[in-house]
Amino acid sequence: MREIAIVAAKEFRDGLRNRWVLATTLAFAVLAIALAWFGAAAAGQIGFTRISTTIVSLASLAVFLIPLIALMMAYDSIVGEDEKGTLLLLMTYPISRVGLLAGKFLGHAGMLALSTALGFGIAAAVIGLVAEEAAFADLVGPFSLFIASAILLGWAFLALAYLISTITREKARAAGLALLAWFVFVLIYDLALLGVLVGTEGRVDQGLFQVLLLINPTDVFRLVNLTGFEEAAAASGMLSVVAEQGFSVGRLMAILAAWTVLPLALAAALFAARRH
């Protein structure tokens, strides 16, 4: 356990040192504040309109940004140490492969959680202070849920990055796979589903379609942040199929959590089974 804490602390400190945390925190805060003000520009309005609009546009942005940040943060976590030669060295220390992986993941997860909470938290505070229409009391609930689900989304893609990092033996290949994972989960998956839906003129089994949506963590994340707002659901296209079913937020968050645990467990198992 001590070793895991040592590795996690180093990873976290590295993140502070190379300004990952600072850069992502600032990016989240600036984007969130900008969206709060210009999110309704398409409807001909400027300025903070309503919380639901802000959260929905934030969710649409976060779904692109957070997976990318998480994947880029951790794609080289294991394969990078392997290439440096420090992995071999660490294996002669009193730390197991699983312990090393757990420690590094905890460090990265802490970094990502910190910058997500800080970045969007700062944005919420600014909105509460500046916008007259927004009361703190109304902001706390939706933003808390948004931040919690964003952290889980980030962790899910961190776990995916760790899986990629353990199955590859070259950093360049891991980077390629990470980008591919981003394309598939964030862009291609929904397009393909939409294609199926249009191609069959909507004659897809409802249950099957729901399952397909719930398989993708980015869709689950969007559902979490849409179900809270009835009017937003109408503007969310395809997701409304599921949103209308009224999945409980708890269940959706559990799916996101599973998306963290399963790839990470698989990565740990594969890493532990490595011969050398």
Place this chain on the structure above:
Amino acid sequence: MNSVVRLENVSRHFGKVRAVVDLNLEVAAGEVLGLLGHNGAGKSTTMKMILGVLAPSAGQVQVLGENPRGRAAGHLRLQLGYLPENVSFYDNLSGREVLRYFARLKRIEIKHADHLLERVGLGEAADRRVRTYSKGMRQRLGLAQALLGAPKLLLLDEPTVGLDPIATRDVYDMINELRETGTSVILSSHVLAGVEKHLDRVAILAHGRLQADGTIDALRAQADLPLRIRARTTSLNGQVNERLAGLGLSARAVRADLIEFDAPASRKLEIMRALLADDDVSDVHVDAPSLESLYTHFNRLADAPEDANA
């Protein structure tokens, strides 16, 4: 048994590649063993099996009386030091931060890490980022890392590759110091010149098999390579040549006043007496076979049967 490392009939295969075949090797306390061989001869694989990173495909590995992959492995690892070949540490950390990180993982007090930095001569550069270090400084940092916790057994994989002669000497000075404190050292190298005086014993590997194992003197006796003798003569070489011909030897003239010939080591004194009896001889130089020629000899032996089979 007092041996620090004991390999019994150890083999390791990677698929069809036989990296190490039926290896028997022992290292005593305070002994410095040189593991010599070409790239791919099985040196690193042998080290990894001693470290417990790799399991042998067959045979038994014992380190300090324990199985390095057994239940005592965690405790055992605290007593081993390892410097891998081609390790590049965390570039964005300072030397001090890197060493402190490894010290924490090895459960060693931080102040020892700082002390080690001084000892390897990195005191002044300790707070600079590793990115700015020269190859020699990185290797010193690696060595400091291997020395954390005063290990009983030190494994150094190519510790002097890419180092300048002074840095190389520093590394061997440190190894000599350690030997005096009873630390066993296994080091692999293919830079052979000047290494022999630092090694107690030599093990030569080729194609994963042990070709020779013993002190350098023992290997010289075993290889029975000729001595190379050079004699400087004051006048023409004729008289000396005649004398040598009487002993059944023929010399080459290197220069007008310098002759050279090979002779079996067993006849050294006989030949010396003959040369010294000659008034024309002004200087005599005898070269025992170097580690390099021993290495070449045993590697050639290893290759010979393979060629015959092919």
